[in-house]
Every structure is written in structure tokens, then in C-alpha cells.
Amino acid sequence: MSESRSGKNDLRIREMKAGSTTTNPKKAAEEIDQYISMMQKKFEKIKNRIMIFSGKGGVGKTFIAASIAMYLSKMGYKVGVYDADETGSVIPFVLGNSDAEIYMEESSGELIPANIKGIQVMSLELMLKEKDSPLIWQGALRTKFILQTLALTRWEDLDFLIFDMPPGTGDEAITISQYVPSPKYAIIVSSPGKLSEGVVRKAVVFLKKMEIPILGIVENMSHYTCDDGSKIEVFGKSYIEEIARDHGIEALGKIPLDERIRESQDKGVPIYELASGSEIDRSLELLAKKIIEKLSSKDL
Numbered sequence: 001m002s003e004s005r006s007g008k009n010d011l012r013i014r015e016m017k018a019g020s021t022t023t024n025p026k027k028a029a030e031e032i033d034q035y036i037s038m039m040q041k042k043f044e045k046i047k048n049r050i051m052i053f054s055g056k057g058g059v060g061k062t063f064i065a066a067s068i069a070m071y072l073s074k075m076g077y078k079v080g081v082y083d084a085d086e087t088g089s090v091i092p093f094v095l096g097n098s099d100a101e102i103y104m105e106e107s108s109g110e111l112i113p114a115n116i117k118g119i120q121v122m123s124l125e126l127m128l129k130e131k132d133s134p135l136i137w138q139g140a141l142r143t144k145f146i147l148q149t150l151a152l153t154r155w156e157d158l159d160f161l162i163f164d165m166p167p168g169t170g171d172e173a174i175t176i177s178q179y180v181p182s183p184k185y186a187i188i189v190s191s192p193g194k195l196s197e198g199v200v201r202k203a204v205v206f207l208k209k210m211e212i213p214i215l216g217i218v219e220n221m222s223h224y225t226c227d228d229g230s231k232i233e234v235f236g237k238s239y240i241e242e243i244a245r246d247h248g249i250e251a252l253g254k255i256p257l258d259e260r261i262r263e264s265q266d267k268g269v270p271i272y273e274l275a276s277g278s279e280i281d282r283s284l285e286l287l288a289k290k291i292i293e294k295l296s297s298k299d300l
Ligand SMILES: Nc1ncnc2c1ncn2[C@@H]1O[C@H](COP(=O)(O)OP(=O)(O)OP(=O)(O)O)[C@@H](O)[C@H]1O
Pocket: 054, 056, 057, 058, 059, 060, 061, 062, 063, 064, 085, 088, 090, 166, 167, 220, 221, 222, 255, 256, 257, 258, 259, 261, 262, 265
């Protein structure tokens, strides 16, 4: 990254820290209105907006978000990823390049997303100079950052913009659900076991309240398939079908546990190359195909 580019990025983040949010309610409302109208224009270029959502952390939401993006891109669609997991951002790494560049174009003041293997990526992680420092931002600042980056990012025409959400129903989830222009959809990621039932229920209620259609639910880390073909339910029984039926949503698939995921991330090689034709490859490809099917029928 050139000095001037990184200097500008750093400046922008410093401005946001220093500026914080205004305490004047009228000014704050005007600011949000301005971001929303800028966002409306920017989103004209984006056909499908999908939030990858989970009620709790550690279920592999980022892995699923990145995989959906990679498989859709492999199928020839134009894909972008917006990293809304500001304080736990790992999506650039999972997509295969934590050193990719985002910069601000001087003449327009617009943010130009990074390009990771043909996927356009907007992530705070790619704008920070000191990658090892934790982000210590309170809710209002995180909300402002999301609104500002969504208002300023110049995406090229996209078939899909995938939002990697942070776990739960906090500030980022509310901001994106409220302000990203419709049509927008959600996919819920869960893991096996009794605990996921209640957590998913909360996610469904949240998304229904926000009037965001749910494309379906994906169960990650569903089982481990041994060399002899037997399956071990490492994290317990699967409840995905029951959960889906209870909430009137579709079960989009079960994604197995596979140690090659870590290897693919460490090497920056997509899982469809590293484990081509395997169960994990087929299950992720099927998931991407189901998403296309759901969106083309719009039978949600
Ligand atoms: N199906 C899988 N098989 C093996 N490892 C997996 C699988 N899914 C995810 N992982 C690994 O589990 C870890 C957590 O995944 P990930 O970061 O995607 O979870 P998350 O739900 O986004 O977490 P957070 O709540 O922190 O945002 C990562 O190391 C990831 O590589």
C-alpha cells in the first residue's frame, strides 16, 4: 500500500475517533439522513444483499459467509463482502488475504474496496495500520463507522453483497437491518446441540421484527465423517429440521466438520481447490446453489 493511500485511510479513522458522534440530536439525525441517501445511490448497483447471521459466536458464521461468497464467485457471479464484525474481523484472512488494500479516492472521497480473488471486500481490518491493536470503540462509533463506510464505498456492479455479521443482535445487527436498503435477506448459521435451539429462536424473532426475509438456516459443524464413512456428531444431535419446521423456514444444508478448512485458510487456498469433490466441497456448493434457487423463485 502506498504511503499516501495508507495515510489517508489512517486519517479517516482518526477523524472518526476524534469526531465521535455528535450530542446534538438534530445534527445526528441530519447526518444519518445524509448517509442513508448516499447509501441508496450506492446500493442501486447491488442486486442481492444477504446478511449472514448467528445468534451466538463461534458457529462458523465467518467461514460460511466467506464460503458463500467464494462459491458464488466461482459460479461466475459478481460478489462483494462487507465485514460488519468490526471488533472480531477475520474475513480478509478467511478469504485468503489479510494484506489486501482498501483506499480512499482523493477526488471523490469514495472508498474503493479491496479485491481478494475477484471478490470486492470492505473491512475495517484492511484499513488499520496497526493490525495488532484491538479496536476499542463503543456502540455509537461502531454504528457511525458502518453507516459511513456503506455510504462511501464504491462497489462495482454486484450480483451479491454478503454481510458477515457479528454474533448476536447488537448495534451492528440493528444498524445494518435498519439502514441497508431493501431488498435484503438473512441466512442464519447455527451449530448442532440443544443450545442452538433457543439461540436460533431469538435470531428468528429479531429478523422477523426487522422485517428481513430469512432465506433459511444452515447447520455448520454438523458432523464429522470418518474414513470408513461413519459419521460422528461431535457437537451433539442435529435439530436443524425441527428448528426450520417450527419457524417456517427452510433448512438449507448441513456443513460437516473438516480439518482442511484450517489448512485452506492458513494457505489462502479456497476449499474448493484444496478439497475438490469432497463432502465439504459438495455441501458448500449445494448451499450456494440453494441460495440462487431461493432468490430466483423469491418464494421465501
Ligand atoms: N465446518 C468446519 N469445520 C472445521 N472448522 C471450522 C468449520 N467451520 C468453522 N471452522 C473453524 O472454526 C473457527 C471459528 O469459525 P468462524 O470464525 O467462522 O466462527 P464465527 O461464528 O464467525 O465466530 P465469531 O463468533 O467469533 O464471529 C475458525 O477457526 C474456523 O476455521
